[in-house]
Amino acid sequence: MQEVIEYMRKEHAGFQLIGMESMEWSKFYTQETYPGKGSFTENGVMPNSGTVLVLGNEVSGVDTEIMPLLDTIVEIPMFGTKNSLNIAACAPVAMYEILRQWGAMNSDNSK
Numbered sequence: 001m002q003e004v005i006e007y008m009r010k011e012h013a014g015f016q017l018i019g020m021e022s023m024e025w026s027k028f029y030t031q032e033t034y035p036g037k038g039s040f041t042e043n044g045v046m047p048n049s050g051t052v053l054v055l056g057n058e059v060s061g062v063d064t065e066i067m068p069l070l071d072t073i074v075e076i077p078m079f080g081t082k083n084s085l086n087i088a089a090c091a092p093v094a095m096y097e098i099l100r101q102w103g104a105m106n107s108d109n110s111k
Contacts, residue, residue, distance in 0.1 A: 001054075002062060002065070002066065002069070004105070005017060005066065005069045005070075006051060012048075012050070014035075014036075014048045014049035014050070015035075015036070015049060015050045015052050016036075016050075016051050016052065016053065016055055016071045016072070017034050017051075017052045017054060017057075017069070017070045017071050018032065018034070018051060018052065018054065018070065018071060018072050018073070018074055019054040019055075019062045019066070019067055019073045019074070020053065020054065020055050020056070020062070020070075020073070020075065020076075020090055020091075021061050021062045021067065021073050021075060022061075022075045022078065022084050023073060023075070025073070026074055026075040027056070027073070027074050027075070028074065028075065028076075028077055029074040029075065029076055029093070029094050029097055030097055031074075032072060032074050032102060034051040034097070034098040034102070034103065035050060035051055035095055036049045036050030036051055036102070037047045037050070037090070037102050047080055051098055053054050053087060053091070053094060053095070053098070054070060055087050055090070055091055056087070057087070057108050058087055068092065074094070076090050076093055076094070082100045098102040
């Protein structure tokens with residue numbers, strides 16, 4: 001993962017690297033701005049800005065050595081006794097918010 005982060009910083013410096021993890025200094029996922037439209041150009045080249053969502057594994061989450069290398073950490077707020085969702089549940093929630101911010105939910109784009 002560290003190699004991927006180094007590559008993104010070097011080759012795609014305009015991308016925000018955002019981790020998903022429940023911690024005392026993480027922000028609610030709806031309070032973050034997710035840059036970019038997330039699509040490739042016609043010739044397959046990545047745009048100059050975008051969002052990379054970093055998700056950890058089910059047991060230990062995002063590697064603690066990776067977190068300082070990310071731009072920010074977001075979380076889905078939890079209520080009750082559980083403190084996290086599994087990755088299959090949190091990824092689509094976060095991706096829906098990203099698509100919403102990018103305007104994918106506009107009536108013009110829903111066809």
